Amino acid sequence: MERSLAYVLVALIAVSVIAFFAIMIGTGNGMAQADFDTPLWRAITFAPWVGLPGAFIIVIALVLGGGRGRSRANSRSGVTH
Numbered sequence: 001m002e003r004s005l006a007y008v009l010v011a012l013i014a015v016s017v018i019a020f021f022a023i024m025i026g027t028g029n030g031m032a033q034a035d036f037d038t039p040l041w042r043a044i045t046f047a048p049w050v051g052l053p054g055a056f057i058i059v060i061a062l063v064l065g066g067g068r069g070r071s072r073a074n075s076r077s078g079v080t081h
Contacts, residue, residue, distance in 0.1 A: 002065060009058045016051035019044045 022044055026036070036045060 002062060005058055005062055005065075009055050009062070012051040012055040012058070016048040016055070019047035019051075 023036075026041075035041070
């Protein structure tokens with residue numbers, strides 16, 4: 001489960017960063033606001049708005065899940081702090 005969440009995390013961040021750079025390149029090449037009003041560009045501009053908060057939530061889930069798993073492993077082995 002953690003491995004698949006990690007892959008989703010990397011994919012979300014990669015898509016968001018690529019979309020962000022695509023927006024920057026498009027704007028740098030002289031695209032106006034009206035040029036971004038196509039369905040493809042709407043999806044590209046929406047990707048960072050969804051991907052980065054989603055990635056943040058997955059990072060929190062991975063940290064909490066990893067800590068919980070380590071806590072269980074330590075209690076089974078009898079290690080105390």
